[in-house]
Amino acid sequence: MSSEIFAWPTDTRRITSGYRTIERPTHHGIDIADPGKHPIFASASGRISRSYKSDSYGECIFMEHQINGQIFETVYAHMQTGSRAVSVGEKVSQHTQIGVMGNTGDSNGQHLHFELHKGKWNASKTNAVDPLKYLEKSMAVLSKSNNKTQTLYLPKDAKTWTVYKLDRPPVKNNKANWAGVLKPSKFGGLQYEVLDTPYRDIVTIQTRDFGKVNIYVASGTGAVMR
Ligand SMILES: [Zn+2]
Numbered sequence: 001m002s003s004e005i006f007a008w009p010t011d012t013r014r015i016t017s018g019y020r021t022i023e024r025p026t027h028h029g030i031d032i033a034d035p036g037k038h039p040i041f042a043s044a045s046g047r048i049s050r051s052y053k054s055d056s057y058g059e060c061i062f063m064e065h066q067i068n069g070q071i072f073e074t075v076y077a078h079m080q081t082g083s084r085a086v087s088v089g090e091k092v093s094q095h096t097q098i099g100v101m102g103n104t105g106d107s108n109g110q111h112l113h114f115e116l117h118k119g120k121w122n123a124s125k126t127n128a129v130d131p132l133k134y135l136e137k138s139m140a141v142l143s144k145s146n147n148k149t150q151t152l153y154l155p156k157d158a159k160t161w162t163v164y165k166l167d168r169p170p171v172k173n174n175k176a177n178w179a180g181v182l183k184p185s186k187f188g189g190l191q192y193e194v195l196d197t198p199y200r201d202i203v204t205i206q207t208r209d210f211g212k213v214n215i216y217v218a219s220g221t222g223a224v225m226r
Contacts, residue, residue, distance in 0.1 A: 017132040018169035028128040033111035038101040058105020075115035143168035163213035180210035
């Protein structure tokens with residue numbers, strides 16, 4: 001388990017809002033949302049630097065990490081009331097559950113607001129970085145390193161499937177990040193060779209109409225990878 005890699009902080013990969021998007025330039029983290037109960041995990045090993053309830057962050061935990069001499073700080077916000085499972089000063093290893101996804105503080109609907117700071121957190125968030133650039137790559141990357149070519153199948157009952165520009169975070173609500181919309185049903189389903197896996201559950205494919213794009217293929221979407 002490498003501490004150089006930040007692990008995904010919950011068990012769902014559905015990103016509903018990206019880092020400093022055009023619509024939300026002051027959104028200094030990413031939002032990950034799904035209904036149901038979702039544990040929040042320590043993204044890397046480290047020390048709990050804050051654990052409190054704020055009007056904006058709600059029930060939140062901050063963690064400090066030392067990675068190859070560089071300090072990072074992660075923030076996990078809007079947790080369920082009473083779910084914070086660690087206290088300030090505690091040393092916690094990567095993947096440890098520290099809370100449960102919730103809807104506390106300034107939040108409309110259950111989600112995890114996750115921030116990553118290169119350096120310490122500060123009120124003006126000057127050290128914030130895009131978590132998607134640091135979070136672990138998908139399992140599909142591991143299978144690719146075994147020299148297995150994977151094919152992505154989009155089912156014929158799917159009417160539309162959004163694809164994303166390679167240089168933008170794949171955020172569904174942010175149309176500026178869209179490269180286009182595929183129409184699997186029109187073609188009795190579609191299939192593509194998987195070229196890369198830039199993020200967990202996101203793969204890169206070559207499309208006829210939009211060129212090279214990223215596409216969200218998590219289980220539950222109906223996408224099949226073989
Ligand atoms: Zn957020």
